[in-house]
Amino acid sequence: MRTKRKQRLIFIVILLVGFSCAAALGLYAMRQNIMLFHTPSEVNSGEVATDKLFRIGGLVVEGSVVKGNDGLTTEFNLTDTMDTVEVRFTGLLPDLYRERQGIVAQGKLNDAGVFVAQEVLAKHDENYMPPEVAAALKGSGAPHPDSIPKSSY
Amino acid sequence: MWSFFHKLSSPKYYYEWSGKWIPWLGGITILLTALGVYWGLVIAPTDYQQGESYRIIFIHVPAAWMSMFIYMVMAVAGFIALVWKTKISEIVVSECAVIGAVFTALALITGMLWGKPTWGTYWQWDARLTSELILLFLYLGVISIHSAIEDPRIAARAASVLAIVGIINIPIIHYSVTWWNSLHQPNMELVSESPSMHPSMLIPLLIMAIAFKVYFGWLLFIRVRNEIISRERSTNWVKKLILAS
Numbered sequence: 001m002r003t004k005r006k007q008r009l010i011f012i013v014i015l016l017v018g019f020s021c022a023a024a025l026g027l028y029a030m031r032q033n034i035m036l037f038h039t040p041s042e043v044n045s046g047e048v049a050t051d052k053l054f055r056i057g058g059l060v061v062e063g064s065v066v067k068g069n070d071g072l073t074t075e076f077n078l079t080d081t082m083d084t085v086e087v088r089f090t091g092l093l094p095d096l097y098r099e100r101q102g103i104v105a106q107g108k109l110n111d112a113g114v115f116v117a118q119e120v121l122a123k124h125d126e127n128y129m130p131p132e133v134a135a136a137l138k139g140s141g142a143p144h145p146d147s148i149p150k151s152s153y
Numbered sequence: 154m155w156s157f158f159h160k161l162s163s164p165k166y167y168y169e170w171s172g173k174w175i176p177w178l179g180g181i182t183i184l185l186t187a188l189g190v191y192w193g194l195v196i197a198p199t200d201y202q203q204g205e206s207y208r209i210i211f212i213h214v215p216a217a218w219m220s221m222f223i224y225m226v227m228a229v230a231g232f233i234a235l236v237w238k239t240k241i242s243e244i245v246v247s248e249c250a251v252i253g254a255v256f257t258a259l260a261l262i263t264g265m266l267w268g269k270p271t272w273g274t275y276w277q278w279d280a281r282l283t284s285e286l287i288l289l290f291l292y293l294g295v296i297s298i299h300s301a302i303e304d305p306r307i308a309a310r311a312a313s314v315l316a317i318v319g320i321i322n323i324p325i326i327h328y329s330v331t332w333w334n335s336l337h338q339p340n341m342e343l344v345s346e347s348p349s350m351h352p353s354m355l356i357p358l359l360i361m362a363i364a365f366k367v368y369f370g371w372l373l374f375i376r377v378r379n380e381i382i383s384r385e386r387s388t389n390w391v392k393k394l395i396l397a398s
Binding site for chain 1: 321334338339
């Protein structure tokens, strides 16, 4: 009976190790597809196949947002603090969209190198605090805890 | 310690032992949930960015934590069921699957409701969202194995293998936001010099997390007891118990 238990134990361990290796290899092979978005540096360095639809993520550059005459088109620069891509979007922006906000946009690069987005999503961060605390942090000169998509750098 | 676990693996002993805990777990659940909901929805301040909609966190995050915690309980029970073949651990696997599936669905639904106003979409095939959906399918798989195989002991063996293998998904869910670019925000840092959440919001969140844990224990004890009675209905001690009541 004892040796039987031991056999079952070894069987489970081998099963787990085998499946873990398979899962790790599978995820490693698919890592490009699992990435929800690419950063502006990746796009500019040519790592991304830009002839297809893809998503780009980063921070909206302060002072770069220009509203079009039709009231629906917005142009802004998107940065990952190292590189910048110009984005144009026609449509309704999410409530959390604003300067220095992390966003994810889906679309295509046009010939002029402008990313024409079909969809813009706001990315949220993991910081939660009352407005007074946020104001105090801003006043003290500490880095403002605005949405920085940390995981992408 | 070991002799206690050994005794606990006897259905009759487990039945009597868990009976003493049930009223306590129930009372603590109701108290903590009332406190946590009131603190979270009424006392806690609004968020500087999201306003009131962030309050869904008091359900969403504890439910998401539970979905992973219950899976780990289920996998450990499945491990014990495969190696030592104790009846109680087999029952725990099947009952955990039902409760865990509900918590996972709750986490997914509350996340979607929050995602629409915050991100601008209900669903994206993001690493975190997708791996949590796979967790739901794993739970549903364990449930369907139990309902597909008539003999509960054979069903338990198949279900336990699935439960153990599926544990690989738990670290994937946890680290999905670190390993890959995702729409979902990174994990909160709760234990650090500057925690991601202000204490006025963190305390009710932790109260809710404890309330959910105790609630799970309460529910599990009740469900396992019911299943014991149903499976052991032909034994003498259950007959005596029914005659006595």
